[in-house]
Structure formats: C-alpha cells, structure tokens
Amino acid sequence: MNITIYDIAQKCNVSIATVSRVLNGSTRVSEKTRAKVLQVMKEMGYKPNPFARGLGLDSMKIVGVICTDVADIFYAHAVSLLEDGLRKHHFDVMLSNTGSDTGHNGKYISAMADKHVDAIITIGTPFSSESDVRQLCETARQIPVITINSDYHQPNMYSVVCNEKEGMKMVVAALAAKNCQDILYIYDSLTYSGRHKLDGFRQGIREWRLTEKPELIQQIPRTLEDTEALIDRLAKAAIPFDAIVTSEDIFAVAAQRAALRHGKNIPVIGCNNSILAQCATPTITSLDNKLTSLCNAAVHIVTELTGKEADSVPVRTEFSADLVERESFRR
Amino acid sequence: MNITIYDIAQKCNVSIATVSRVLNGSTRVSEKTRAKVLQVMKEMGYKPNPFARGLGLDSMKIVGVICTDVADIFYAHAVSLLEDGLRKHHFDVMLSNTGSDTGHNGKYISAMADKHVDAIITIGTPFSSESDVRQLCETARQIPVITINSDYHQPNMYSVVCNEKEGMKMVVAALAAKNCQDILYIYDSLTYSGRHKLDGFRQGIREWRLTEKPELIQQIPRTLEDTEALIDRLAKAAIPFDAIVTSEDIFAVAAQRAALRHGKNIPVIGCNNSILAQCATPTITSLDNKLTSLCNAAVHIVTELTGKEADSVPVRTEFSADLVERESFRR
DNA sequence: TTGTAGGCGTTATCAG
C-alpha cells in the first residue's frame, strides 16, 4: 500500500539489501549507488515503515510517559518538558494518565511495557500496593524505568528527585525566623513527594521547637473549594494559625484567599512554583522543585541508556529545592 | 526473546493459526482447545507483540495528538480529556508539541503520519503557510485528521469547533447592557479560534453601536508580565477603558490585577473557563468553550472512523459557548 | 561493493 524498499530497489536496479544499507548509513555502499538510491527515495517519497523496523529491532524509539493527570498544571509542565527533550533526541512520547487510581497503577506500567516502548518515565505516580510494586519490578526487568519524584531502589530503575524534604525544612525555618508559631500545613496525597514534604515540615517544626498540633496538619482533596471550606472550618472553630504552608500551589491560592476573607493577612507558602502562584493576589511565595532540571535529567538518562554505551548511569539524581519569594511572604 | 505464539502453540500441540484464532476471539475454535490455549497463555505470561501485529494490520491503535504546548493549561486539559476518552476505546496516545512554530507546523503532522498512527487530532494548532496546508492535505489522504478549533474543509478531515464568535458577541452584549462603552480586548495569536474571537468581538462592538478604537484592541505575548505592562502603558497614556475582554484567562488574570492597581474596578471577562479564572481575586468571569464536549466529539469521530462502518461521520461538529459568571462581572 | 535468504511475530487465506 505504501512505498517499500522493494519499490525503490527495483527502480534502482539494486537489491533491497543495498537500499537498506543506504537507509542505515552503512559505509559499504559505493557513492554512486548511494546517491542514486537516495535520489529515488526522495522522488518516490519513501518513508520507512516503523512497524517493520520495530519488529526486527524491537524498538520504535518511543518513550512512555506516565503521570497522574496531565490536566494538573504541574504534570502538564513536566510532560511538556519531557516531550521537548525527548523529541530532540528523536524519541516519540506515548502518554498515559493513571488518574488518582492509587493502588492500581501497576497495570498502567505493565500496559505501557506491553507496547514495547524503549523506556518509561513516571512522574510522581505512586506504586504503593504490593501488586503495583511487583508489576513495576517486572517491567523494569524488560525496559528501564525512570521515576521522577519517586524512588524504589530496584534494578534497572533510575530515580530523579528533588529534595523537597530539605526544601520544606527551609520553608519552616523562614517562617520560624519571622516568629510564626502555628503553621497550618495542607496536603492531599502521600506520594513519595508528598511524604517527603510532610516529613520535612514536621522535622522543621521540631527543629525550631514549635509545638506540633495535629489539627494544623490537614489532608484534603486538591480543589479550591475544599481548601476554602477547610479554612472556613478552622476559623469557625477558632483554631489559631499564623502561617500557611501547602504541598501544592493550588491549595495556597485558595487558602490565602479564604484567610484574607477572614481578616488573616498571614504568610502563605505554596509548592511547585507554578503559574497559579503568580495568578493569585497577593502573588504567592512557592517552593520551586526544579522541574526543568528533573525532566532534563530524566531525558538524559533515557538517551544514555538506549545509546551504545550504557556504562555509567547514575541510579539516583538529586536536586535541591529553592524558595521563590513573592508578595505572600517576605523575609 | 519474548514468548511468542509459537511457544504456546508448541506447548498446546496445536498450530500457531489456532493460537492466533483464540487470540482474536474467532468463534471457529472448540471450547476445549480455546480453554487450553488461554490457560497456557496465562501460565507463560504471553503478551502479543504489537510490532508484528502492526506490520500485518498496519495499525497499532495509536492516535496522534498535536497541540501547541501541553504546558499551557488549556491544551493540557484538552490532552487529558482526549487521553481519557481514547484510552477507554483502547487507543494509545502519541503526543507532539509544536511550540509556537507558526508556519512550520506541517512537519509535525507529517512526522506523526510517518509513524503510521491510526488518526491525528490537532488542538488549535494553526497550519497557516502554504507548505503547512499542503502537508496537512497529504497527511489526510493517508489517515483521518480531526481538528479541534480549526476548520480546513479538506477531504478526510473532520473539524470540531466551538462557536466562540457568537460567544464573544454574547460577551460584548452583556457588557453593553451594563453600559460599558470602551471595551479593551487583549489577545495573542490569530489561530482559527483567535480570529473568530476577535471577529466576534468586533462584530459585537458594531452591533451595539460602540465605537471601534484601534488602541483598545491589543495583541501581546501570552504572559502575565506583558499583560500587566500593557495595562500600565494604557493607564499612563490615559487611554480610557471601562471593561476588559481577553482571548485567554491568563490575560484576564493579569489585566484585572493591573487594572485594580490603577484603581479601575471594572468588569473583566476571560476565555476558556480554566482554573486560572478561579485562582484570581476577584474570581474571573469566563467564556466557556466547551472543551469537554469538543474532546468527546473528537474521540467519537476517531472511533467511528476506525470502526467497521465509517458510514456517516459529520464533517463538522459545532458547539456553542457559554458565559460562566463570576465576581469579575455580574449582570 | 553487492545480492540472497532467513528471521522478526501476527494475521489471513487457503485447504483439509
């Protein structure tokens, strides 16, 4: 149906082997025939069939990217960065959203593996249940798995993380230095990243000898409505807090708005340094978790691993977080 | 390297043909052998090789999705919706970002076609240059192309649009009813969608006998900074305006903030009804362009087209826009 | 430098 190497071989009076050779840049072809073949290929608009190539080589230069939900601005940004980077290295991107289907994410990675992608990159997706981890390991046996903001310490898996734990400690330190006593922490899920942020927060609280109050650590769904409702609830219950830290910018946006509505003009610090932080009024200070660096590193690992010499690829790559100060907090 | 139908055929003492049959759910297999084959397949962990299947069928159940930039919240949402819908119909998604590479987007669609995807969905991507359109048509000759918020009227192309032109007229009408005289319009690019919104705005202005002022129609880059700078510039030049309409929510967010800074508490209406509109204070009224409906329709077209009977698929599907009122504007 | 032939894993078309 399409033009094949047979067609162009015939037209050039050579064998398909020769055509294949010029296609793969083999040096064992005379300049003359190479030129002719190239010429005819262009004339006929020949395009190699990726299926056929894939069958023999067991590779289609495709990388699977798995995230919770591209509609979320953070993951969207990550996917965009990964796509750009991978495309530069002639990899295509196959996208898969897991949704918040915790405990059943293994199936997504298995499904991706069945597609025979060359590598898989996951962003923040938790593989928490036992079966998840089993499927994850099984997959890694076949193809490399790069996890951004996760770390499973398994063979053929590579983790790229941002040290958000230290970042959160830094956040608490900055607030403590401003004499904040009762810091409200809002988060939604305990992914690898979520856990580390919470740990960092708690540790910061202890190090600065602030008292830990369970009612000031709140887990809620990641929506504006739930966040505003939470703040309303706390205000109604007269639970005091003099600063807000959140695991996601979107919480910070809503929390700040609700707090201001209650007359509380207090420091608010979000996380991810997304555009949302800049859309709020006042603009929101946010912990930058170096998404660009993380994605670049992940892409680099893929190219190394799929390249000729996959000699020394770091199993774990770590970046440090940064506090980006805006109106919602100044030292 | 992997387990093939040969392996399982051998183990079952049947031919590969039989195995293939149970694999494809053919009825012409005895219950007994079917059960046995299924059993052995499970035991050995057999997974069909998609390359081989693709080679024969010339289809890998993959749909290419092309957008300008997934990092943009609107496109991100679209990609998310498409991915969900397509996955439900057992299609994988191959993602491609063009970037704002206007005039050279043809190459992205050609590249996608070379991958032998089953269909291509574009979101808002403009194919403006002559070579772009040529490549687009060439691609459509091979595989169906569904364009969301575009319309090229070419064979084998299907367009799914939201009537944002009427939407914008509605917006102007609502503002005119509130006695706004000098409406500032901010936009960035003249894609299909961008053109129609601008047209709708202009037409609305004329219909309501408001005077058209060139200085009140401003084209700027899609950033918060540029938007704020624009408002500052207009304020400095003492150019009067008593309402703001924008082609994207992000403009509305920044414009409203800057306007408030200048003491202008005026109606602001954005477009896309994204989360950004809800992050601003006051929350922003926005023209909802029915992204969910658009994406669902696109997915539906793909399934129809790739299904058995591709008899009657509408060449053009149109939805109407809705005004979602929030604090930045009330009737 | 070039050609021949076998293999990659499935599907589909024949006969039986």
Add this chain to the structure above:
DNA sequence: CTGATAACGCCTACAA
C-alpha cells in the same frame, strides 16, 4: 474445527 503457508517491510549475516 484445524493446519500449512504466504504475506507484512525491514535488517543482517553469509556468500559471491
């Protein structure tokens, strides 16, 4: 109901 066998398009030893 089942089994051979020919595509599908490309790559790559092995020969020439």
